[in-house]
Every structure is written in C-alpha cells, then in structure tokens.
Amino acid sequence: MMSTHEPEFPTDQPVVFPRGALSLLARVDLTPTALRVLMMLIDHHDPETGVAKLSQNELVAAGAGAKQQVNTAIRALREANLVTEAGYGSYTLHPLLTDGATPSPVTEVPVISALDPQRFSEVRRHRYAKQGQAILLARRLNRQRLRAAVPHNA
Structure with a gap:
C-alpha cells in the first residue's frame, strides 16, 4: 500500500x-x-x-x-x-x-x-543493585586517591 x-x-x-x-x-x-x-x-x-x-x-x-x-x-x-x-x-x-x-x-x-510485573521488578532491582555497588566502589577509590594525594604531617 x-x-x-x-x-x-x-x-x-x-x-x-x-x-x-x-x-x-x-x-x-x-x-x-x-x-x-x-x-x-x-x-x-x-x-x-x-x-x-x-x-x-x-x-x-x-x-x-x-x-x-x-x-x-x-x-x-x-x-x-x-x-x-x-x-x-x-x-x-x-x-x-x-x-x-x-x-x-x-x-x-x-x-x-x-516482562511480567514480578520479573520486571527483579530485573530492575538487580540492575540498580549493580549500579549501587559500582557507585560505592567509585567513591571508595576516590577517597583512597584523595588520601594518597594529601601530604601527611610527620
């Protein structure tokens, strides 16, 4: 058509x-x-x-x-x-x-x-948990870098 x-x-x-x-x-x-x-x-x-x-x-x-x-x-x-x-x-x-x-x-x-509603919720929870873990790891690494960059008083 x-x-x-x-x-x-x-x-x-x-x-x-x-x-x-x-x-x-x-x-x-x-x-x-x-x-x-x-x-x-x-x-x-x-x-x-x-x-x-x-x-x-x-x-x-x-x-x-x-x-x-x-x-x-x-x-x-x-x-x-x-x-x-x-x-x-x-x-x-x-x-x-x-x-x-x-x-x-x-x-x-x-x-x-x-996805059925239950499965959709599971998929989303898993994805957000992985994102949360990545954010926490990034924050931890940034704190470690900052500590390493700050001169320590002896």
Missing part, C-alpha cells in the same frame, strides 16, 4: 492506541533514550501504514540522543518487537501502537517482549 502521508513536526493529529498498550509498554525494559525514540517514531508514523520515516541521523538532530544512544535504542526497540526496519530510515511500528495500521493487509504481528 503506497501512502502520500508526510508527517509534520509536530503534528496535531491524534495518535490512537488501546489503553492496555500503556500497561504493556510500562513493562518493556527500555532506556529513557529508547522511550524517547519510540515516542518520536509514534509521533511521525503514517496513520495508514504504521511506518515512521525518520533516519537515525534525523532522530539525533531532533534531540533523541547521541548517535550511539539512538543506535542502541533502535536495537532495543527491535529486540522488544516494538519496531521493525522497513528500509533505510524507515521503521514499521507494532500495530498495537498504530491503531492497527500495517504496511500490508497480511502482516505477521510479533509478540512484544514485555
């Missing part, structure tokens, strides 16, 4: 998806950059095909993040089955995010990789 839709930035056209999609998205373990990229893709998608035509360079220029962050975010969105690549600078959004719009009438709908 060919479409002549050219999204404006920003657009005042409403984006529609079921309320349950928000709960599902809340359980997909995404970084803030990945969420920002997803919101930009949703904002720019063609309502007839579900395809968003925004290259990674355009996402970077629009403020989604640095090039490497955007690249990593796109990879995470693909792994979560929220987007698929539809050619250079084009991404097909999951039909749940496009009010059912797809590029062709017969499209396989992938399962979104969301």
